[in-house]
Amino acid sequence: MSEVTVQSEILGTPSAPGQSSGLMQARGVERVFEEGGRSLRVLQGVDLPVGEGQWVTILGRSGSGKSTLLHLLGGLDKPTSGEVFFRERSIASLRGNALNRYRAESVGLVFQFYHLLPELSAVENVLIGGMLRHGVFQWPGQKKAYRQRTEALLERVGLKDRMRHRPSQLSGGERQRVAIARALVNEPAVLLADEPTGNLDVDTSGSILELFQQLHGEGQAIVMVTHDPAVAELGDAAVTLVRGKIVAEGTGRKRPG
Amino acid sequence: MYKLLLISKYLRRKLAPLFAAVAVAMCTFMVIVVISVMGGFLDLLRDAAQKLTGDVTVLSQGLTGFENYEGLLEELRELPEVAVATPVIDTFGLLEVRGRTQPVRVQGVVMEELAEIVEYRDTVMWGNGDLPERWGEGLRPELDLREWAVKLEVPPNWTFPVSGLDEDESVEEADVATIPAMVMGVEVLPYQRRLADGSYRIEDSDVARAVRLTVAPLGAEGQLGAYRPDAQRFLVINEFKSGLYEVDKQTVYVPFDWLQEALEMHTRDVWPAGSFDEETGRRTGDPVRMPGRAGSIAIKAVPGVSADAAADAIQPVVDAYIVKAGVRAPLAVLTWEQVHGQLLGAVQNEKVLITFLFCIISLVAVVMVATTFYMIVLEKTRDIGVLRAIGAGRGGVMGMFVGYGLAIGVVGSITGALGAWALVTHLNEVQEVLASKAGTLIFWVAVVVVVAVLAAVITAMAARKAQGDRLGLSLIAAFVAAVVAGLVAFGLFDQPSRIAWLAEFNQSYGFRMWNPQTYLFDRIPDRVDAVEAVAIVVGAIVSSVVGSLIPAFLAGRLDPVEALRYE
Numbered sequence: 042m043s044e045v046t047v048q049s050e051i052l053g054t055p056s057a058p059g060q061s062s063g064l065m066q067a068r069g070v071e072r073v074f075e076e077g078g079r080s081l082r083v084l085q086g087v088d089l090p091v092g093e094g095q096w097v098t099i100l101g102r103s104g105s106g107k108s109t110l111l112h113l114l115g116g117l118d119k120p121t122s123g124e125v126f127f128r129e130r131s132i133a134s135l136r137g138n139a140l141n142r143y144r145a146e147s148v149g150l151v152f153q154f155y156h157l158l159p160e161l162s163a164v165e166n167v168l169i170g171g172m173l174r175h176g177v178f179q180w181p182g183q184k185k186a187y188r189q190r191t192e193a194l195l196e197r198v199g200l201k202d203r204m205r206h207r208p209s210q211l212s213g214g215e216r217q218r219v220a221i222a223r224a225l226v227n228e229p230a231v232l233l234a235d236e237p238t239g240n241l242d243v244d245t246s247g248s249i250l251e252l253f254q255q256l257h258g259e260g261q262a263i264v265m266v267t268h269d270p271a272v273a274e275l276g277d278a279a280v281t282l283v284r285g286k287i288v289a290e291g292t293g294r295k296r297p298g
Numbered sequence: 299m300y301k302l303l304l305i306s307k308y309l310r311r312k313l314a315p316l317f318a319a320v321a322v323a324m325c326t327f328m329v330i331v332v333i334s335v336m337g338g339f340l341d342l343l344r345d346a347a348q349k350l351t352g353d354v355t356v357l358s359q360g361l362t363g364f365e366n367y368e369g370l371l372e373e374l375r376e377l378p379e380v381a382v383a384t385p386v387i388d389t390f391g392l393l394e395v396r397g398r399t400q401p402v403r404v405q406g407v408v409m410e411e412l413a414e415i416v417e418y419r420d421t422v423m424w425g426n427g428d429l430p431e432r433w434g435e436g437l438r439p440e441l442d443l444r445e446w447a448v449k450l451e452v453p454p455n456w457t458f459p460v461s462g463l464d465e466d467e468s469v470e471e472a473d474v475a476t477i478p479a480m481v482m483g484v485e486v487l488p489y490q491r492r493l494a495d496g497s498y499r500i501e502d503s504d505v506a507r508a509v510r511l512t513v514a515p516l517g518a519e520g521q522l523g524a525y526r527p528d529a530q531r532f533l534v535i536n537e538f539k540s541g542l543y544e545v546d547k548q549t550v551y552v553p554f555d556w557l558q559e560a561l562e563m564h565t566r567d568v569w570p571a572g573s574f575d576e577e578t579g580r581r582t583g584d585p586v587r588m589p590g591r592a593g594s595i596a597i598k599a600v601p602g603v604s605a606d607a608a609a610d611a612i613q614p615v616v617d618a619y620i621v622k623a624g625v626r627a628p629l630a631v632l633t634w635e636q637v638h639g640q641l642l643g644a645v646q647n648e649k650v651l652i653t654f655l656f657c658i659i660s661l662v663a664v665v666m667v668a669t670t671f672y673m674i675v676l677e678k679t680r681d682i683g684v685l686r687a688i689g690a691g692r693g694g695v696m697g698m699f700v701g702y703g704l705a706i707g708v709v710g711s712i713t714g715a716l717g718a719w720a721l722v723t724h725l726n727e728v729q730e731v732l733a734s735k736a737g738t739l740i741f742w743v744a745v746v747v748v749v750a751v752l753a754a755v756i757t758a759m760a761a762r763k764a765q766g767d768r769l770g771l772s773l774i775a776a777f778v779a780a781v782v783a784g785l786v787a788f789g790l791f792d793q794p795s796r797i798a799w800l801a802e803f804n805q806s807y808g809f810r811m812w813n814p815q816t817y818l819f820d821r822i823p824d825r826v827d828a829v830e831a832v833a834i835v836v837g838a839i840v841s842s843v844v845g846s847l848i849p850a851f852l853a854g855r856l857d858p859v860e861a862l863r864y865e
Contacts, residue, residue, distance in 0.1 A: 112859050115687065117686070117687055117858045117859050117862075118859050137691065138691060141689050141690065141691040141694075142689070144686075144687060144688060144689045145688060145689025146689070150687050150688060152684075152862070156680065156681075156683075156684040156687075156862065157684075158304070158681050158684065158685075159681075160304070160307035160308060161303070161304075161307060165303065165307075169300050169303065169304075169685075169688070170688055170689070172299040172300035172303065173300055173685070173688055173689035173690055173694075174689060175299070176299075177299045177301075177302075180299040223688070224688075
């Protein structure tokens with residue numbers, strides 16, 4: 042109970058997230074992992090609405106289930122019970138190619154450890170998102186447009202002169218910028234960012250968050266997982282997860298610009 | 299499209315696929331080399347067998363031959379499928395030369411006809427194949443056979459032995475026309491020295507020497523005929539080399555008419571037993587006419603008609619003739635492949651067996667690819683998770699690894715096939731270098747390696763002090779030094795005759811993988827069968843794909859969340 046109080050104090054008065062039109066929503070989501078004959082209940086009846094263009098921050102300590110929730114929103118995992126809806130359609134009902142398309146087109150994932158493909162250059166790491174969206178026969182028709190979009194994205198994230206570099210030749214911050222560009226290349230409805238600054242120093246984190254703020258200012262919906270309450274203040278809404286339950290909801294304080 | 303991009307990147311950036319491609323290349327290389335050499339060996343054997351036998355043989359089962367062969371010969375010559383047909387008698391005899399007697403296989407032939415059937419002109423060691431015309435004349439002593447020694451190495455001081463025969467074996471000029479001629483296999487007598495490269499050097503030839511041949515005549519029932527105390531003298535007018543060692547070692551050709559008469563297989567009158575007057579000892583009654591006999595008929599088909607087609611046309615003629623002429627001996631119509639079936643079949647079996655064994659060994663490539671891919675899947679687990687997270691499907695990931703296997707198979711097998719082609723087509727040259735310049739090569743490689751290592755160490759140490767790019771600089775320096783050292787070493791050691799001990803070393807340690815003194819043929823078969831090579835390349839590609847299937851399946855099944863968390 043004390044934890045709830047603490048979190049509530051940090052976040053201020055909980056508001057009702059999703060006041061804009063609904064983009065995606067977790068409803069009564071539970072996720073149970075079976076491990077060594079034991080059931081591990083990671084998420085318990087989580088409800089989370091995300092509106093169009095809204096920035097929702099999921100706060101919580103390690104093991105609280107925030108990354109699991111993000112994976113469920115991104116269609117990487119399926120809830121044991123409950124539903125995840127994207128524009129009123131249940132993700133659980135998606136199978137095979139439909140699910141792959143959802144991951145490629147509707148959401149853009151950004152990871153704490155960047156997860157770039159080491160063999161590819163920055164440009165190629167971004168372009169591969171487009172390749173995944175379009176099949177081998179459609180790609181030639183799309184290639185030019187994607188090339189331009191990729192270069193524009195990399196220029197925007199400040200990597201104009203680093204496009205041909207491979208991840209091993211880039212700094213952590215630069216890698217994360219490439220990862221953000223990759224997530225944006227298919228113009229997804231929502232960016233799902235799993236502790237995007239968790240592996241960066243303070244200055245670099247600041248610049249990455251600034252980038253997120255800019256994107257959000259342009260209407261990009263963002264769901265960001267973090268354990269840093271200060272980051273939560275940048276978003277429109279925040280929820281705190283403790284042992285798989287949302288224990289507090291609130292709004293961000295610092296507005297972009 | 300992302301699959302192609304990643305496959306091309308993985309192929310270029312990782313060492314593991316390089317090893318897998320090398321394994322595939324080595325297996326492809328190995329199987330193509332083995333099949334080419336074995337197949338080439340079989341082809342040489344088949345060529346030699348066909349040259350030796352003609353297309354079809356009508357063969358009597360036994361040494362006594364078959365009677366009334368002339369009529370059958372006429373009928374066969376009228377067949378449109380038959381170009382040339384000639385009678386042959388095959389028997390055994392004792393050859394005496396220079397006081398030494400040895401068994402030989404004697405073939406009585408009409409050489410002018412046989413030469414049209416069995417490529418005789420290509421096999422003679424002396425002259426350019428114009429000897430059949432001289433066959434009836436025997437050899438004229440005044441001919442300078444030195445000019446004929448086109449396939450033989452004749453020492454400069456060697457004199458043709460016609461003028462220096464032993465007294466009891468010498469052939470008077472006047473006798474030449476009366477003594478029948480003989481052509482013997484080049485290995486029959488041990489006086490031609492076969493050199494390491496397969497050529498022959500004349501130490502002392504028996505060409506133009508008189509030899510004695512004894513054959514045992516058989517009656518129509520196979521009984522021994524009259525004993526002939528005087529063996530027939532022959533003049534050896536040429537030697538032949540068919541390429542089949544057993545044939546070249548045992549066979550002598552003599553005129554058909556002589557052998558037929560010597561074996562009492564010629565047309566003659568025979569008085570039945572008891573048909574003589576006991577008081578006077580004179581013959582009584584009429585003699586019985588015994589028809590002439592031949593052992594077999596060698597046949598060449600007209601161009602464009604296969605041996606099988608010719609045999610099919612000949613068989614009914616032979617069957618009808620057996621009935622019509624009352625031929626008692628069973629006759630078989632055999633193609634050249636059937637005549638030499640035992641030898642060819644054995645080599646064919648050997649080829650199939652060795653190919654099978656090497657294909658099993660090549661399964662190593664499948665295991666190698668599977669192992670490599672499993673390691674790659676483990677290494678790439680997180681990347682697979684990323685790909686799945688950003689929209690790649692299970693099938694896509696699986697397809698990527700199968701495509702990766704396909705690419706490794708294509709690169710490896712084509713590389714291996716090109717390498718095999720390069721080696722097989724230059725196998726004889728490689729052997730020659732290994733045999734004659736092994737020492738030179740060892741020195742050359744040793745000098746290059748030592749200089750390269752020294753250069754690499756020195757430049758690496760120097761660059762380390764200068765805080766430069768150690769590896770790149772030292773490798774470049776080592777390469778340059780090795781090239782210079784190689785050129786210098788090659789210039790120095792490529793002249794082993796100048797350095798006595800090196801020449802001796804080469805002589806002692808020269809490696810000869812194909813000894814023509816042992817094998818039937820003096821050259822290693824050096825042809826690559828394109829169809830077989832393509833089949834092997836396709837097999838290697840399929841093997842690579844099969845090897846990648848299980849790891850690809852495992853990659854496709856990876857859960858994206860677990861893959862992203864993989865450490």
